[in-house]
Amino acid sequence: GAVVSQHPSWVICKSGTSVKIECRSLDFQATTMFWYRQFPKQSLMLMATSNEGSKATYEQGVEKDKFLINHASLTLSTLTVTSAHPEDSSFYICSARSLGGLRGMVLGKETQYFGPGTRLLVL
């Protein structure tokens, strides 16, 4: 299957600093990348959808000025948590959708591939 990487895998930072998380599709081009957040024992919650070359679309309740998303190429999207606070501590997961998109869904094939996640701890 397709491979999506995230870097770093974990990060500890002081309150008030900014943290950048990278999401890369290693062996396919991703027109769309998604950013999720998972709190302990809770579901994955979609934060934003990122399309290459355009502004990200944020879900209701997610502050776009706090969670900056850049999708500059077909293989890279970045999420920057600005002025991080302890309540931002979470597990952040990206996923990348291949160009197969909905057609892949029709064929019963998965076309959205998840990265391994980044654990953020803000002290």
Add this chain to the structure above:
Amino acid sequence: DQQVKQNSPSLSVQEGRISILNCDYTNSMFDYFLWYKKYPAEGPTFLISISSIKDKNEDGRFTVFLNKSAKHLSLHIVPSQPGDSAVYFCAAHLSNFGNEKLTFGTGTRLTIIP
């Protein structure tokens, strides 16, 4: 508003037996449903999906059943193996004017007892 629910946070099954994981949803506009398996500190891995126009899809030991009238789907794993121990998420897919979105359930932790 939790549109996708997995009411059992945990399930324990004897090795070799059938594991049945359940999922309920509220939005009738969902067009595909997917099951993912997730280990701690890792991203979800895709298991199986089903279109909303079907009622069953089978792939090896995994079968997903969809009951649209009840807005309910289930994942059957048979026979269950120790390596199946993980958290399982159901997810519902929605296409909205070209934008697509996955909504996840809260997960069920499956433990296979050797």
